[in-house]
Amino acid sequence: MAKLNPYLSFKDSAREALTFYQSVLGGDLNISTFGSMPGMPGIGENEGELVMHGQLDTPAGLTLMAADTPSQMEYVAPTAGVTVALTGGDDDLAYVESAYEKLADGATNVLPFALAPWGDHYGQLTDRYGVSWMFDVGPAA
16 A cells, blocks of 8 residues: 655754654664665765665554755755644544654744644644644544
């Protein structure tokens, strides 16, 4: 089955961000560096430890991927608007609320995760790495 997964781009903090996201969401983190790929052309001096591909697979079935941007590539910062949406049903409320609370540490543009007028629990923030998140948990069916 095909899946859509967020793939985040960082200048040089993908490892730090993915490790933080693992502490928030749980799961298994796998990281490949540019230096671990023999014959990678154009990698600058001291760029071997940059993340070529990182993947966090969470116990809840979520997959979050990220990479750093070596000097020979153009870095494109996260755009305005939601980059990652963490959503679920009533059974997911505790998990999503816990993730929101942990990601809020050092965050900006915070809209508190609370019961919204339309009946969902909803919140938004931009985390310490500049990644914007939306959280939405619908009511019990």
